[in-house]
Amino acid sequence: MLVLFRHLLTPIPMKPAPLLLVPFKEIRHDQPDDCLHYESVAVRGQEMDWTIPAHRHEGLHQFQFLRRGSVRGTIDGREFEVSAPALLMLAPGSVHGFAYTRDTEGHQVTVPTGTLRELLADAQFLGTELKASFVLPALDSAQAQECQDLFQRIATEFRQQRPGRVHALLACATLLAVLFVRGHGEAFDRARPQGARDTLVQRYLALVEQHYRQHQPLGFYAETLSVTPDHLSRSCRAVLGQSALDLLNERRMLEARRLLAYTSQSVAEVAQQLGYDDPAYFSKFFQRSTGNAPSAYRALVAQGVRVR
Helix, strand or coil: CCEECCCCCCCCCCCCCCCCCCCCCCCCCCCCCCCCEEEEHHHHHHHCCCEEEEECCCCEEEEEEEEECEEEEEECCEEEEEECCEEEEECCCCCEEEEECCCCEEEEEEEEHHHHHHHHHHHCHHHCCCCCCEEECCCCHHHHHHHHHHHHHHHHHHHCCCCCHHHHHHHHHHHHHHHHHHHHHHHHHHHCCCCCCCHHHHHHHHHHHHHHHHCCCHHHHHHHCCCCHHHHHHHHHHHHCCCHHHHHHHHHHHHHHHHHHHCCCCHHHHHHHCCCCCHHHHHHHHHHHHCCCHHHHHHHHHCCCCCC
16 A cells, blocks of 8 residues: 555554654755765664654655564654555655664665756656655565665665765666656555546646745646646546645645744745745634644644644
């Protein structure tokens, strides 16, 4: 079963155990010393007593493979729990926190998004399959072995200083992105009824990702996709259970929650960054969407209260 963290599937049932949620500033890698970074999952797990507080990475894609153990967590407020073998992909800006079991073994590779953009060139993967975080559980033995072989190759190249090291790592990063793209697409097809996949809705979500800060009317998206607004909304409701406008507003509010919880920007600055000319209107819309005023939401998150 594919677990997506936008709007594609209903989240899987969760055990009621609480997950530590402690806001803290991310470790920034604005100028990484290498073309990518590799470490075993146990490195950070042991350092943090196997519980990684909620945080976000800007400008970085992170790929994880769990070959043993299990993890539960939240990604952008949505809960999940998976056992190995499993894959996790964390997109830039996605707020995530994990609690691993102590027997967990696996690999973690972090690649600057700009590097991936150059490697993938015109493939459009960053705007489609890799634009939002996802989890791929229940890998079969062949898939797990393929993942183990590739991640282990990256680990070996990363730790050694052989000729062509950077070129080999970049080639592996390309293969890694393709591996996740293929797994994402195959799992998506399996999770949806035959013939139900709606390319129009996927194209719409990709457009939303590009323009949600600009407050373009729904007609702009419909015209760009060569359909009517009514047809676009009907398609979104049929595939995702929400109207096109609801999906657009939900994406904007997701970014608002991220900025309020994990930056020091004022409410007015957050409003401006999201294209609202009137901070008061933004505050009213945010409260209507989330049940909390922006300042109250920020205060709750600072206290460690899990809110959405």
